Amino acid sequence: MNKTEMAMKLAKKADLSQGRAAEILEFVFSAQPRKGLIATALDAGEKVTIPGFGTFSTKSRGERQGRNPATGATITIPAKKYVHFKPGKTMRERVTEDRPTPVGRPKSGRCHSVPPFFNFTGFLRRR
Numbered sequence: 001m002n003k004t005e006m007a008m009k010l011a012k013k014a015d016l017s018q019g020r021a022a023e024i025l026e027f028v029f030s031a032q033p034r035k036g037l038i039a040t041a042l043d044a045g046e047k048v049t050i051p052g053f054g055t056f057s058t059k060s061r062g063e064r065q066g067r068n069p070a071t072g073a074t075i076t077i078p079a080k081k082y083v084h085f086k087p088g089k090t091m092r093e094r095v096t097e098d099r100p101t102p103v104g105r106p107k108s109g110r111c112h113s114v115p116p117f118f119n120f121t122g123f124l125r126r127r
Contacts, residue, residue, distance in 0.1 A: 003029075042083060052090035059084045 001009075003025055011021035030036030038056055041048045048056040063079045087095070 050088070052088045054085055054087040054091055057084050057086070058082065 003022070007018055007022040007025055010016065010025065011018040014021065016024075026035070028037050029039075031039050034040065038048050042056060042058050045058065058081055061080045061082065064077050066075050066077045067073065068075050
């Protein structure tokens with residue numbers, strides 16, 4: 001789902017205009033400087049916790065040594081600050097619960113919507 005689709009669903013559920021719903025989403029989720037509520041809180045070093053949904057926070061990764069894959073030379077990878085999201089218990093359980101497999105979809109996770117004779121991966125492996 002993209003932002004426009006989310007705005008449409010929010011507008012329908014909350015009885016808002018689609019434009020107003022898009023403004024609300026922009027106000028909460030914008031990553032532009034001094035705009036989005038979540039990004040502004042993360043800039044200030046705060047955690048943003050939405051009970052049942054999850055927690056947005058920042059983490060730091062220290063400087064470390066790595067290798068340039070092209071030359072094999074040792075390089076220094078600089079320290080980095082990054083955004084981290086930890087799903088809440090309710091969200092985690094909802095996403096990971098076992099649900100019945102939809103009809104026509106294999107349990108193996110492989111897509112069988114394409115007939116086997118169009119499966120080029122087996123052809124490429126044989127060569």
